[in-house]
Amino acid sequence: MAELPRGIYWDKGQTPPRCHATAILRADQNATAAGIDKALLALAALWNQLRVGTLPTLDGAAVPASSFEWLLGYGRKAFEIAGSKHPVPRKLRAPNTFNSVDPQGGGLAIDGSGLKFDSGIAQNQATEQFCVQFTGDTPLSVTRAVVETSLLLESMRDAASGKAPLLVSASFTGFNREDRRSWLDFHDGLSNLRSGDERRSVIETRPQGLAKSDKWLAGGTYMAFIRLRVDVRLWRSLTNDMREALVGRTKISGCPVVAIDTAGMVTADPLCPVQGTTEVDADPGNARFLEPPDGVDGKSRLSHVQRANHHMAKHRIYRQGYEFFENPTLGRPFEVGLNFVSFQENPDRLFFMLKTDTWLGGTNFGGAAGPEVLHVVAGAVFACPPIIEGEAYPGASTFSDAGPLIA
Template sequence: MSGTLTEPRTTPPLTRRGLLTAGGAAGAAGVALGWVGHGAAQAAPAPLAEDTVPFHGEHQAGIVTPAQDRLHFAAFDVVTDDRAALIRLLADWTAAAEALTSGREAGSTGALGGHPAAAPEDTGEALGLSAARLTLTFGFGPSLFSKDGAPRFGLDGRRPAALIDLPRFPGDALEPARTGGDIMVQACADDPQVAVHAIRNLARIGFGTVRVRWSQLGFGRTSSTSRAQETPRNLFGFKDGTANLMAEDTGLLADHVWTGRGTAPGEAWMEGGTYLVARRIRMHVEIWDRTSLGEQEAVIGRTKGEGGPLSGGGEFAAPDFGAKGTNGRPAIAAGSHVRLAHADQNKGVRMLRRGYNYTDGSDGLGHLDAGLFFLAFVKDPRTHYVPMQRAMAKSDQLAVEYLKHTGSGLFAVPPGIRAGGFVGEGLFA
């Protein structure tokens, strides 16, 4: 993928199969992996740097990380009322995430090292695969804090004010089975099997404490998060995310993505975190495919080939919303997607988009169930998402005629995880 590898590979990548054949053992949360009945354990070589993304840091990985090619997103419901059990799960998930993102297996004995009469601690479908730049990002939904009006898990007063219940927007056709959730996990990788393996193992570890509420597979990122990456295309064939915030925009990220301490004492745990808006957006591709090129470009506000604004210039030229076309009308129509989504039309607010294309078969009527799984990280959804989405839902010709929102979620994404800590540790302190 563009911008991922800067030097040619001189040695083969470390794989999980390589760990096994080497008889290797690596620490998961400081615990050595022992292969029962496979001889003495030996230290495994370190994974190649370009195949792994550091798990610990100031912010969680999978946000400004250069976007990988594949996604497996899952929202979980907590099925216990036991606060201690939930904390244990978060600690277990953290240990597993540390192992999986570094190219190791889940559990102390992995897929093959346990007793033959016991279920393996790792499901095994990623044996022989590299870490594939896997990142695991965790967040908490509004329903984790209260249910049916009653606080949960001793978290009364800990829900941030910005973690709102998203309003229903015009045109929404949200399916309850694809909406909400107590906890979300975003797995991104350059290998789809690695991403699926990660979510599968977290779900296995969480059995009895959480259950999957809904999930979404994604392919073909629809935004770049680094200037080293080329701008990708969505399923309408247009370049997507040209004006996205990038990892290199540290000042803008501080202004529009990363949170401060908050105004209430109970919000301090979110300092250095962010909020994730997830929207499953079905595209009416059959209608779009019968639309003329000229109308497609007018609806988007950009050329389909190079992706430049209709006011002129290349892909990265600033749109001139005052420019007129040959017919005397605005070159970029008032109802175009580019105009309504642009920061200049939204009080300067911006977001870090990290979405993916999806195709989930057909709807039984001969139409593809395909579209965009929209993911955006913002400092405050009340200012950085809701106003823009309201305007677009009412006036954006693209949204009104060609899109249908079928799933939704908003999650508080806590800051990065310290070595020896666990995800959400500050929330439960």
Template sequence: MAELPRGIYWDKGQTPPRCYAIGILRADQNATSTGIDKALAALAVLWNELRGGGIPTLQGATTPTSSFEWLLGYGRKAFDIAGSNHPVPRKLRPPNGFNSVDPQGGGLAIDGSGLKFAEGIAQNLATEQFCVQFTGDTPLSIARAIVETSLLLESMRDAVTGKAPLMVSASFTGFNREDRRSWLDFHDGLSNLQSGAERRSVIEARPQGLAKSDKWLAGGTYMAFIRLRIDIRLWRTLTKDMQESLVGRTKISGCPVVAIDSAGVVAADPLCPAYGASEVDSAPANARFLEPPDAVDEKSRLSHVQRANHHIVKQRIYRQGYEFFENSALGRPFEVGLNYVSFQESPDRLFFMLKTDTWLGRTNFGGWAGPEILHVVAGAIFVCPPIVDGEAYPGASTFSSVEPLIS
């Protein structure tokens, strides 16, 4: 029996934990399916122990579970490992993917989009063989997972070559804000798919939508990870009206913008927020304002929330993002941004949204000529196989010679 991977909070009553980390796992160039299978199986044992509140070096101690969960993803390169039992999934092949960073730095991260690599980025660190997403309620729960994963893989180094089948080559962390806003100061995540059946219908890969060679992925999903740096200094130079016209919502209330006059002054829905509420997410009576309205003027239609929505479920994705903050370093000021994480039954949905002119194509954030507020630090698409009875870890049929139990 195949089940959706854990770590995707799609059902009613589920809320993503507050803290997030993603570890990027790079396979040694000489690694084989046997070595990778052994490493991933050992990691799954470790991650399940952490999920149950255990710690390898504190056997018998009681530790909080912190709603900890893990999710394994396979990048395109994973299927090039010697002995792989599956070809590269159809939806991981070009044109679905990220470009390499230009030799001189920068360059378009995705053809047809308005997203460029950030200055100072020499390599896209996310485009490796595997990733693992960790979510938990405390910073310790996700930091501990990265530490234990790294140490376990390091312990697998060959005594002669000094190499291990897998290593943690990069990691990124993030958090959800208490005020449900982003570093742009606006409400975030208001316009998202309804939990339950609607959300699952967008997330879950179904057999009829998969190529014959990819049927083993039925019940799984595709995850997009994009580490987006926000130019908060540039953003703060914009007037409140300019910010609201780019976002498509008012800053304080979160009400949808319905008109922008010739002077650039925005007008929100006059019925929003409902009586007695100051923000759209503070009262059930405001539920109708969470989705941007269809009846807006042409200037408002160019805003981010209008371009990213279009009221068409079959083209939408499920977002599960986390903000980040990085301390200043020598020669570099502090940085803030968003770990953009989305789940969809096919990455076609995301790339359609990012490349189509009437959606987000050629725009950096909103409008046709808006400032470049966002830059890509790292990004990749991963397929997340379903949980199958008898498999040591999701997707084990790719590297293991052991047939899973089918019930």
């Protein structure tokens, strides 16, 4: 029986842990299915030990589990490994792909979108064979997983060639803010899918939506990971009305904007928030204001929340993002941003949103011609197979000859 991958907090009563890390795993160019299977078997055993609070290197000492979970994703290149038993899933092929970084840096990240690569990166580090998402309640729980994963893979280097089947080529960490706001200072995640069946219906890949060669992915999902740098200095240079017009909400209350006049002044829903409250997420009485309203003027309809919603369930995605902060280095100030993580039964949903003109297509964040506040540091889409009873790790049928293990 197929079960949704762990690490997706879709059901009622579930809250994503505070901390996140995504590790990108690159396969050696001469790696074979047998070598990859051996590496993933060892990794799954390690990650499962961390789930239950044990670690061999600590000789039996307790390791707090801290709600730790892991989720394995397969990139397009995983299916090009010699001996792979599955072809590249159709939904990982063009047009559901990211472009390469321009030779001089930058360039459009996704055709039809307004998202460009950060000019300071030389390559998109997310487009490798695998990724693994770690979530946990503490920074230690997720960074320890990255460290242990790296060390385990390095220990598998061949003595003669010095090469290993897999290595960690990049990692990205993040956290949830306790104020439920983003680095733009506005509330984040107000207009997300309701927990329970509504989320699951958007997340879970169904057999009828899959090509015959991709049926093994039924019950799993597709994960998009995009590391977005936020130009907070540019954002702070805008007036408050400009920022609220771009977002489509007021900054302090989070109330939806319903009108923007010729001078750029915004008007929020006059009934929001309910009496006795100051922010829309502070009281159940404000629940009706979490979704952006239909009755807004033409300028308000160009805001981010309006473009990203449209009240159309068939194009919704489930977002599970985490902010990040990077320390300043010599010649570079600190940077902040968002690890955008979304789960959807079909990545067409996300790419439709990002590429369609009346949605987010051609825009960087919102508005008719908004400033370039966001830049892509890394981004890719991954197929996340379901958990199958008896399989040593999700998707093991791609590389293993053994078939499901007997529990």
